Amino acid sequence: MTLRERWLLRRNAILANPRFQRWSMRLPLLRGTARHHADEMFRVITGFVYTKTLTAVVDAGVVARLAAAPASTAELAEGAGLELPAMQRLLSAAASIDLVEALPGDRWTLGQRGAALSSNTGALAMIEHHKLFYADLADPMAMFRNGRGGGALAQFWSYAEAAGRGERASAADPGTEAYSTLMAASQPMVAEQVLDAYDFGRHRRLLDIGGGHGAFVAQVAARHPGLALSLFDLPPVADMARQVLAGRGLGHVTVHGGSFRDDPIPPGADLVSLVRILHDHDDAVVAALLAAVHAALPAGGALLIAEPMAGTPGAQAMGDAYFGLYLWAMGSGRPRTAETYTAMLRTAGFGRVREVRVGLPMVTRLLVATR
Secondary structure, eight states: OOHHHHHHHHHHHHHTOHHHHHHHHHSHHHHHHHHHHHHHHHHHHHHHHHHHHHHHHHHTTHHHHHHHSOEEHHHHHHHHTOOHHHHHHHHHHHHHTTSEEEETTTEEEEOHHHHHHHTOHHHHHHHHHHHHHHHHHTSHHHHHHTOSOOSHHHHHSHHHHHHHTTOOOOTTOTHHHHHHHHHHHHHHHHHHHHHHHSOGGGOSEEEEETOTTTHHHHHHHHHOTTSEEEEEEOHHHHHHHHHHHHHTTOTTSEEEEOOTTTSOOOOOOSEEEEESOGGGSOHHHHHHHHHHHHHHSOTTOEEEEEEOOBTOTTOHHIIIIIHHHHHHHHTSOOOOBHHHHHHHHHHTTOSEEEEEOOSOTTTOEEEEEEO
């Protein structure tokens, strides 16, 4: 047994001792630390209630109604189809987590968190989407015993299950439109982080792989109108992307239909982007994709990887707890650290890999690899 192991066992024995717990709460030097850890543990235990409160407030139309103007409890109850006592209980719960705030005369407005949420279409889309994830998490041990996928989330991300069976997504698959719509709604914050951190203007043509309906390339176009743009995604997604982009005045974007698992990467770009793509896939798929991108890029061309990553300081739980379980339920992929991606990029042949600092690493981190 190592010295560290002996220390950890001793530490845990002390922390588990009820007499030490009571003593630490009485000692002024330890009381603050003890209360902090107790509060954090309580939040972990009860966090699902806060999440469900948030979901109920959104589903009841409270956030949308209060974003327009203050309203009374009775008005909010009528709008949600709830009895007055039920709405009173929901609003009290929501106020405790700063989603709403009471006004004189039994009226309500949004709290600070509620106000920020009201205009965040990506977060609102994820709140609705997470209902599928919660269904899989209702019995977490069953989810782990049954192996990856097979539940509600895997049915939504149908391409993941199809890939696991060695099949290609078809144009008849209704899931492709649903997940592309979700990604488009949740993409703006990620794109903002990337565009603020990296200068796309140094490149001639961008190819966005797995670009869905073109939400990312549309934001790139707004910032860099002189950059040639192209997109590569599954054929049914690509068909919809052409219509969406044309409707946004971006008919000049070249859209390629195909699977990066089975088809060659379209050539001609000196910058390739993978935005929230890699962590959805297993190591063998990621390694093959990175090698294919390397082969498609010209000398001096760059690959941009943007996604949340494991081991992010201050957001470790996001990487390994949230995405770890989410991707397990989805049936494909795993969280990876920036160091893991760097090693995979070097194996694929990229000579230089660097991380570019972004404003909110919790939302996404950014790696740039040069051929």
